[in-house]
Amino acid sequence: MTGIRVLIADDNLVDRKLLSRIVRNQGNTVVEATCGEEAILAFREHHPDIVLMDVLMPGIGGKEAARCIKAEAGEDMVPIIFLTSLTDAHDLAACLESGGDDFMNKPYNPVVLEAKIRSFYRMRDMHRTLQAQRDTIAVHNDHLIREQETAKAVFDNVAHHGCLSSPNIRYMLSPLAVFNGDVLLAARCPGGGMHVLLGDFTGHGLPAAIGAMPMAEIFYGMTAKGFGIRDIVREINLKLHNILPVGFFCCATMAALDFDNKTTSLWMGGVPDGYLLRSKNRELEPLCSTHLPLGVLSNARFNDSVIDLNFNNDDRLFFWSDGILEARNSAGEMFGQERLEHVMRYSISPTLVFEDIQTALSEFQGTQKNDDDVTLLEVVMMDRELLGETPVGPANAPASGPLDWSLSYRLGPQSLQTFNPLPLMMHIIMEVPGLQSINGQLYSVLSELYSNALEHGVLGLDSSLKHSPEGFMRYYQERETRLQQMGNGHVIIEMEHSGNVEHGRLVLRFRDSGPGFDWQTMVNRSRCTPGDAHRYCGRGIPLLSSICTSLEYKEKGNVVEAEIMWPPTAEG
Amino acid sequence: MSSQEHFDNESLQTLQEIMEDEFNELIELFISDSGKRLPAMELAWETRNAVGLRMEAHSFKGSSANVCARELSRLNMELEDLLRDRTPDDSEWQELHNKINAIRAETGVVHDYFQQMLQA
Known part of the structure; x- marks a missing residue:
């Protein structure tokens, strides 16, 4: 082992010379200082690997110099070994408390000294490796976050929220990570209707979110082209079945709203019960999932049958991902279907149910963090005129085409x-x-x-x-x-x-x-x-x-x- | 005179091996350094500077230990201990002077021994 740079600070010339010789004999480089102030200057100039420091020196002394050096070294580990002829245990302890890492009694024993220098050098080396690894991890992490942000931007453009801002929709999405395993999509149909989809992919984060991209593509693409709910769920199921690994799927509710005929068609697969809250008499109708989640069954076995319901003005649909049912309070209890149903039955007004669920949930959870993505969706029937213009379909068709x-x-x-x-x-x-x-x-x-x-x-x-x-x-x-x-x-x-x-x-x-x-x-x-x-x-x-x-x-x-x-x- | 009473001979041998060509230089340094210690101690004693005297004793203790002058180091340690955490009264100052004298005598012995070594 060569090239360990050792700073020796001792006011006593004899001691310094002896120590310097011992350290040099062991193949190391020595920088000498004769007092605390000089030690600090020498530390700045030479960046020694290890410092051997006399305790009692004129001026600021060894302990103060050690404190300064440790402060300047910051995150770097610079071992300081005190040189001492002190014998009192309290004095020795004070040395270590001032930032010293060890001490060495006079007269010096070269064998012990060499062992200490090597041992502390190993420690410093390890510390540096650790820091370098930590820095590498930090760089990787930054890189990962930048990648995720870019991916997220692409993801958001594909799995965008469509017309979720329509006046007949209210929603709450609280993702567990940058990427959300819950997906909310909404789009107007060319004929004036509306499609809404709430999906909950297995798992969380990026692996869960990635399946949302093809799903959103199909949802928006097919809706814009005028496909109906059954064709769309079938196509999504086929796609997810083909691309998702075994054991991964998407629990989903899709609703097609017809604002002219005041009806809705629902396809529900693998999701918790939703509810239809009638404006008339506040009747509450549970809506149960009748299918397996999207992506489970092959196209041949998939069932695209829907439930058709009257859906009059101010009637409300409520759907959520299971994250809301499984949200826990500090006692570990789950929020559960009963609490949700209670809120829906006993809110002052149907228009307040959405807020009341949010309030009840946040009061229930307290400071407890979510285990899962939590999504809540309310869809209301209203007159088509109140929804604003039906957006024009995607203008991606060719600029010139067949005319005759x-x-x-x-x-x-x-x-x-x-x-x-x-x-x-x-x-x-x-x-x-x-x-x-x-x-x-x-x-x-x-x-x-x-x-x-x-x-x-x-x-x-x-x-x-x-x-x-x-x-x-x-x-x-x-x-x-x-x-x-x-x-x-x-x-x-x-x-x-x-x-x-x-x-x-x-x-x-x-x-x-x-x-x-x-x-x-x-x-x-x-x-x-x-x-x-x-x-x-x-x-x-x-x-x-x-x-x-x-x-x-x-x-x-x-x-x-x-x-x-x-x-x-x-x-x- | 048996050097065994004054020196840790085994360590001194090791020291010689470690320092090699620089051994003589180191001993000369010690002789000149310790020569300055006694006047400094006298001055501190005359001015009743307990802290100064203790610092001198401490430093002398360390350097004499390093050149394996066991007895000299021990005497300095005794002086240092007498001054630890207290201010001596008049009679104690007298006693301290006896200790300084003992150190002076031992320094003389050590010097003589080293001179012999250097000439050998």
Whole structure:
């Protein structure tokens, strides 16, 4: 072992010379100082590895010098061994208290001295290694945090909150880490509805959050293209099933809101019970999960069936991740379903339930920290007009596209039973750049014409059933039944587009296999009651008339043709 | 005179081995340093400077121990102990002077012995 730099501070020349010789003989470098002040200066200049310090020296003395050196060394470990002919135990103890690490009695024993120097050098070396490792860890940690922040920015752009700021939504998200295993997504549908999804991935932090990215992509992408809740949960399940490791999945509740028909469709998988709180009589209906979480089952075994519910104005849906139920107080008890239900039943007003849950939770938890991500969501039904404009779909379609085309698309019984052609039709239409700005309206037209053709035309459902909320639910059940029992029938969708880059004309023609109907009477009736928002029946037709340049029923009423000119003239 | 009463001979041998060519220089340094100690002690005694006297004794104790002058170191330790944490009265000052004289005599012995060594 060479090159240990040793500072020797001793006012006695004889002692200093002797010690210096011993230390040099052992292969070390020596710096000498004759008093405390000199020792401090020499320390600054030479940065010795170890200091051998006489206790009693003129001036500030060894103990004070030791204190200064230790203070200047800061985080560095500079061992100080006191040289002493003191014999009193208290004096020796005082040496160590002033910052000395050890002492060495005169006369010096070279063997002991060498052993001490080596031992302290090893300690200093270890200390330096430790510090270097600590610094390396700190650098890595900084790096990791920067990476996480970048990842988080990307993550937030993908799994963004969509329209969670809508006036009909209130939510609380309290993540356990930078990344959240709970996901809240909300988006307006092209037809004016809204999709909301609350997901809770297995685990916490980055590993849990990473699955949220494809989920959000699918949720927002498919919603914007007009896909329905069942298609979306199925697609998310398929994706998660393919990408997540075994044992990882996403408990989720997805709700589709229809602001015109005042209904909601729910898919719940692996989540705690939610509640529907009716504004009327404050009835509280529990909503139970009927499916396995997303990502568990293969596509073939996955069940995308939903619960359809009437959802009148000011009715409220409450959902949460299990983090809220499992939040613990200082006694280790869990918040639990009962406490939640109690708050919902006994809040002064339904409008205060959300705040009351938050208050009850924070009072219950006290200063206790969460074990899990905690998410709370309230969704209220209100009139569509109060929600603001439906956002225009993603403007990522090509700048130039086909302008002169037509197609005829025939859907037989099997297709009608299981397939929703609207996203596909929308996709084709959206290839025309001039139509992209009116995608919401176009979706409404397609959606209305298609359901008329299918429900009234092919299935022969009586639209007057839809006059009351109860009837509406019956209508839906009947639709499902007839659809499953349908042996034949078809809908033919014909589309034609012509025009140039400035303007164009789109014709949509729906031809169904049904017997037709007395469309003349229906059109007249709905014209007589404009703006009657409480009537479900025939509601689509005045809506369509305002978007389309012309709308005509043809033949026996089983053919309807809509013409849409673009760019749209003024307010349409 | 047996050097055994005054020196730790075994340690002195080791010291010689450690210092090698610098041994003589070290002994000369000790002789000149300890030569200055006695006048300093006398001055401290005359001015009744108990702290100063004790510091001298302490330092002399250390350096004589380092050159293995066992008896000289012991005498200095006794002087240091007599002055520990107290101010001596007149009769005690007399006693202290006896101790200084003893140290002077022992210093003479040590010097003589070292001189012999250096000339050998």
